Amino acid sequence: MWDGFREECGVFAIHGHPEAANLVYLGLYALQHRGQESAGICSSDGEMIHSHKAMGHVAEIFTPEVLRALPGRQAIGHTRYSTAGETVLVNAQPFSVACNKGRIAVAHNGNIINAAELRRELERNGSIFQSSSDTEVILHLVACSRERTLAGALREALLQLEGAFSLVFLAEDRVIVARDPHGFRPLAVGQMELSGGEKGYVFSSETCAFDLINAVYLYDVEPGEMVMAGPEGLTRERYAPARDHAYCVFEHVYFSRPDSIVFGRSVSESREMLGRLLARECPAEADVVVPVPDSGVAAAIGYADESGIPFRHALIRNHYVGRTFIEPSQAIRDFGVKLKLNPIRRLLEGKRVVLVDDSIVRGTTSRKIVRMVRSAGAREVHLRVSCPPTISPCYYGVDTPTRRELIAANSTVEEIRRFVEADSLGYLSMDALRQAVADERGEYCYACYTGVYPTELVHLEDLLASKPRKA
Numbered sequence: 001m002w003d004g005f006r007e008e009c010g011v012f013a014i015h016g017h018p019e020a021a022n023l024v025y026l027g028l029y030a031l032q033h034r035g036q037e038s039a040g041i042c043s044s045d046g047e048m049i050h051s052h053k054a055m056g057h058v059a060e061i062f063t064p065e066v067l068r069a070l071p072g073r074q075a076i077g078h079t080r081y082s083t084a085g086e087t088v089l090v091n092a093q094p095f096s097v098a099c100n101k102g103r104i105a106v107a108h109n110g111n112i113i114n115a116a117e118l119r120r121e122l123e124r125n126g127s128i129f130q131s132s133s134d135t136e137v138i139l140h141l142v143a144c145s146r147e148r149t150l151a152g153a154l155r156e157a158l159l160q161l162e163g164a165f166s167l168v169f170l171a172e173d174r175v176i177v178a179r180d181p182h183g184f185r186p187l188a189v190g191q192m193e194l195s196g197g198e199k200g201y202v203f204s205s206e207t208c209a210f211d212l213i214n215a216v217y218l219y220d221v222e223p224g225e226m227v228m229a230g231p232e233g234l235t236r237e238r239y240a241p242a243r244d245h246a247y248c249v250f251e252h253v254y255f256s257r258p259d260s261i262v263f264g265r266s267v268s269e270s271r272e273m274l275g276r277l278l279a280r281e282c283p284a285e286a287d288v289v290v291p292v293p294d295s296g297v298a299a300a301i302g303y304a305d306e307s308g309i310p311f312r313h314a315l316i317r318n319h320y321v322g323r324t325f326i327e328p329s330q331a332i333r334d335f336g337v338k339l340k341l342n343p344i345r346r347l348l349e350g351k352r353v354v355l356v357d358d359s360i361v362r363g364t365t366s367r368k369i370v371r372m373v374r375s376a377g378a379r380e381v382h383l384r385v386s387c388p389p390t391i392s393p394c395y396y397g398v399d400t401p402t403r404r405e406l407i408a409a410n411s412t413v414e415e416i417r418r419f420v421e422a423d424s425l426g427y428l429s430m431d432a433l434r435q436a437v438a439d440e441r442g443e444y445c446y447a448c449y450t451g452v453y454p455t456e457l458v459h460l461e462d463l464l465a466s467k468p469r470k471a
Helices: 020-030 063-066 115-124 135-144 149-158 208-212 250-255 265-279 295-306 335-340 364-375 413-420 429-434 458-467
Strands: 011-014 036-046 049-055 074-080 095-099 102-112 161-172 175-179 188-193 199-204 215-219 223-231 233-238 288-291 315-317 341-343 352-357 380-385 424-429
Touching: 011 020, 011 102, 011 115, 011 175, 020 036, 020 063, 020 074, 020 208, 036 102, 036 364, 049 250, 049 364, 063 115, 074 102, 074 161, 095 135, 095 175, 095 288, 102 135, 135 149, 149 175, 149 288, 175 199, 199 208, 199 223, 199 429, 250 265, 265 295, 265 413, 265 429, 295 335, 335 341, 335 364, 341 364, 352 364, 364 380, 364 413
Parallel strands: 288 352, 352 380, 380 424
Antiparallel strands: 011 074, 011 199, 036 049, 036 074, 095 102, 102 161, 161 175, 175 223, 188 199, 188 215, 223 233, 315 341
16 A cells, blocks of 8 residues: 555547547546546547546546537546645646647646756746646647647657656647657557447557457557557657666556556566565465555465465455545544555454555555554564565656655664564565566666666755665
8 A cells, every 4th residue: 555645647548539528538437546636638629629627536527517518539638646735726637728739738647857947948938837737848848849730849849858758649630649768657559440440549548448448459659659640540650769668667566457458568467476476585474365455455366376375355445535534533543544444353363464565655554554453353464565665766757755754765674664563574576576577678667666767867855855775
């Protein structure tokens, strides 16, 4: 259970379908796990771009009346999970604008690390910004370009960006999508067969959204590639030279749904292998293997299967916890975790428990869960983590805490074990993580576990705030 900040988002787009907005709504519904703070859809009827976005969940925002007001055969959508202090409607996506390239809209997953520098330059030249989002910078770069075509302006804009981005772009008659040259964030291409032999093209952060609308997964947008779906069909071009790939491994560890194919690999297969290798590296004498739902389930299945220890769903998650709730006036220790998880005492009482989770960030949530399992009667609690210790912040779309707040950056494994109050603690090794995601060619980014970043970054404030990691 991830207890850090998040800024992961989901994007979805479709071209060439008479019910484009309805299908984008379904796509965002399937991607809801990637963001629960706000959502938006822009559609085009060939002349106008229609937009609706709001705070809240996808199903709450897009009523039948709202969707009827989003006509056209092409549309893009976005669901967002914002960081603390940024949960405001003005930052909800997609962003849209009318400029000399026509009416355009954009939605983006990732993080532009040179956005502040680009924004200052644009403001010096007269650009006016409505939000604090780095995504709006992309729109301004396109609008200010001297290239005559939209594709040319977008190509020029993309070459100025540094960092992580998978973006979907909507014009009056086409959808254009692009992925950064390192390929940090996923972006898949799918196809739908329409009546009369026509084809519709869909684009999504994850393939699970294709399954919902009966689209066929074709391939991933390549790093540094731009794909255009318009009246002429589907065209692909490389807008940037090839760079070393840096696929975010945390997509397979935590973010993506297990029923998705991400970076060309089954997420479920990766997570089960994480658990299998964890059982080999960090065995425990125990009676039951219990996952921390939901992201720990697949790894716990792998751990149980490899170790021969029975698997039990002994922690039940409440999936209907909203963004706000009424806390009791009398303080209850660990209230927030109790709101989300509840133990089945019958399955835990008197048992030696292997508790499988996907990560430990600050350690406070893990400690609460260990206490909960122990208070339900567990005799021993052995915490197993299906990734290496998180020692460094991410600057590519996952807004993790600073090194000072990351428990593994400042504590030994034994110190962490004592803090979370587990009888034993085991992390997966880096070699095993690479094996689990079949990274034979070194194409993944592991910066949050190694502190080695694939792009040139200068984060002086973070470096000054960090402390040396203990051996």
